[in-house]
Amino acid sequence: MGKVITDWHCDRLRNLILNCEGEILCGGGINKEIKYVEPTIVLNPNKDSSLMDEEIFGPILPIITYTHINEAINYINKKDKALAVYYFGRSVFN
Numbered sequence: 001m002g003k004v005i006t007d008w009h010c011d012r013l014r015n016l017i018l019n020c021e022g023e024i025l026c027g028g029g030i031n032k033e034i035k036y037v038e039p040t041i042v043l044n045p046n047k048d049s050s051l052m053d054e055e056i057f058g059p060i061l062p063i064i065t066y067t068h069i070n071e072a073i074n075y076i077n078k079k080d081k082a083l084a085v086y087y088f089g090r091s092v093f094n
Contacts, residue, residue, distance in 0.1 A: 001059060003035040013037050013058040015044065020045035020052075022062065047075065 004010055008072075010032045017028055020042050029041030039059040045051045051065055066072045076085060 001036075001039060003088065004037055004058060005035070007032060008034070008037055010037065012050070013056075016049075016051045016058075016060060017042070018086065020049045020062070022046065022049075022051075025063075027059070046061070052081075 003058075004013065009042045010030055014032075015032075015039075017024070017040060022042040022045030025041040025043050027038035029038040030036070037058055037060075040061070042051065042060065042062045044064055045062045047064070051060065064072070064075070066075075072087070076082065
């Protein structure tokens, strides 16, 4: 895993993690001195947090759980176009 470029970027990523109100499943550590951010998985961050509203450009993966696929589709359609969306679950085309 590469390091981030600037102190500013370390601070930005740290703030995204600290203010997301989700459960940190792994990672979350930051060493600003060497500009390193651990790969981080965040479960169910607040959907209004900066983590869910800004381009991350760092090793942070937010995961949102849903009961019905339509919840996910409606959430995606309400936001600006995402750079990426991944679906993990049973086929929705049964």
